[in-house]
Amino acid sequence: MEQLKHECGVAMIRLLKPLDYYEKKYGTWAYGFNKLYLMMEKQHNRGQEGAGIASVNLNNKPGTEYMFREKAEGKNAITEIFSRVTEEMKGELLMGHLRYSTTGKSGLTFVHPFLRRNNWRAKNLCLCGNFNMTNIDEVFDFLTAQGQSPRIYGDSYITLELMGHRLDREVERLYQEATAQGLTGIDITNYIDNHIEMANVLRTTMQHYDGGFVMCGLTGSGEMFSVRDPWGIRPAFYYRDDEIIALASERPVLQTTFDIDSNDVHELLPGQALIVHKNGESRLEQIMPAQKLSACSFERIYFSRGSDCDIYQERKRLGEQLTQPILKAIDGDVTHSVFSYIPNTAEVAFYGMTDGFRKLHGDVRTEKVVWKDIKLRTFITDNSERNDLAAHVYDISYGSLQAGVDNLVIIDDSIVRGTTLKESIFKILDRLHPKKIVMVSSSPQIRYPDYYGIDMARLEEFCAFRATMALIEERGMWQLVNDTYLACKRELEKPKEEMQNCVRAVYEPFTVDEINKKIVEMLRPADMQAPIELVFQSIEGLHKACPNHPGDWYFTGHYPTPGGVRLVNQAFINYVDKVTKK
Incomplete structure (x- = not known):
């Protein structure tokens, strides 16, 4: 069998309890990272050219970092990035990615996750995915027609910029709502952080794409999401209990990592998104109408x-x-x-x-x-x-x-x-x-x-x-x-x-x-x-x-x-x- 390179593997974790809960119950501050590491190693078959992780801490104060990312290239990338994890990086939101390139582009620049920074927590966006878009030229033209000038021509980077632009619009919508209610200063920021609606962002972003994808992301204000293409081409599975929400590209990964039965794991449906709000509440949302099922054989x-x-x-x-x-x-x-x-x-x-x-x-x-x-x-x-x-x-x-x-x-x-x-x-x-x-x-x-x-x-x-x-x-x-x-x-x-x-x-x-x-x-x-x-x-x-x-x-x-x-x-x-x- 000639090796075929496949893009890619994703892993996400949302810890639903305070961080000290896991340290007391499981004896380590790194409980979430340990689970993320296992999920990524169990999906090593899906990508050996590079790997990356990201985390968000909901309680870090201004002036301290709250959104972290590590990336590495090569077959030992998973071990390398987790060797760099320190207690300062712990957070309630964790995301990992394993990469195989399908475009011939290599280098750390093209390793996921991709990160868009901003001084406003709600405008920070981190993306990774298992995808290949067939109409990136159309999306690029759409962005440039709006006056944007992307620095890199590639579906990952352009998706980050398009979704980041839509996230900015969502923040502006909430700013207007907050000011209309008479809120000022930090109260406006808190209102925005607590009312971000990722479904709005996803609907206005993903409608532009043609391709197979599972797109995953975190925001600095604490939103987590994963959305699947409307044809169901690429796979995604999730698990929820009172301590954790997790998502991966393959079902056995979740079964092994959390010692659960196959019936406890659910498949994300075509066009559907799993959205986890800052407060830990989660829901499934139909972002795009489901098309004729074409799950990849x-x-x-x-x-x-x-x-x-x-x-x-x-x-x-x-x-x-x-x-x-x-x-x-x-x-x-x-x-x-x-x-x-x-x-x-x-x-x-x-x-x-x-x-x-x-x-x-x-x-x-x-x-x-x-x-x-x-x-x-x-x-x-x-x-x-x-x-x-x-x-x-x-x-x-x-x-x-x-x-x-x-x-x-x-x-x-x-x-x-x-x-x-x-x-x-x-x-x-x-x-x-x-x-x-x-x-x-x-x-x-x-x-x-x-x-x-x-x-x-x-x-x-x-x-x-x-x-x-x-x-x-x-x-x-x-x-x-x-x-x-x-x-x-x-x-x-x-x-x-x-x-x-x-x-x-x-x-x-x-x-x-x-x-x-x-x-x-x-x-x-x-x-x-x-x-x-x-x-x-x-x-x-x-x-x-x-x-x-x-x-x-x-x-x-x-x-x-x-x-x-x-x-x-x-x-x-x-x-x-x-x-x-x-």
């Missing part, structure tokens, strides 16, 4: 931890549903077939796959054929030698099958670019001399880019797309490419709500099996001996296994938002322009 296949009770069963079903096509690929010879998986995210689907065969044929032969070693580091700078080392990230269990007699059925959660298969896995598996290799993907062919938070933006990255283009070239069908190119250009001239994904046309002349065979031809190392067959999950099988997460645009091209449709059409135009200029 890739969260279930790969990104989220498999320890979630529902995801575990879904991944098992994904594997089990592949029994019949695998049986066909091995010509029904279960006796002379060894079943295994690519470590480690495909392990649960492997259990489902073997369960399916056991139901049909009784016992089956399973082995841990592939091992993933630690990342190899080297001082060697020669590209060919470095590539040779990279090819040995995986290793095999020698003697795990009978050479020339046994088929090897090996499952992975997805096949995206195919680079790891070509450069490493196929070569190393061939050393076992299997009669045949059946490479199984628990997800369907990935044919289209993602624009909602995963680093898959260019069509040519996908082996399924490259194989399709190769078939078009071989069969003299380049007119299809020209027609699709022109159709994409026409779509971009339409209002975004009327656009259709024209790229789907290039796949229509070909069956899944035809594309599979071409992928094998492209990825097969030149000196490999064993024959290879690919088996992919079907779209129907995907939806049967994950019925509550219908977002399948990676596989079908059915994007849930206008921004996704616009970008995929543009991606095809970019691809053709690049190819024809060579």
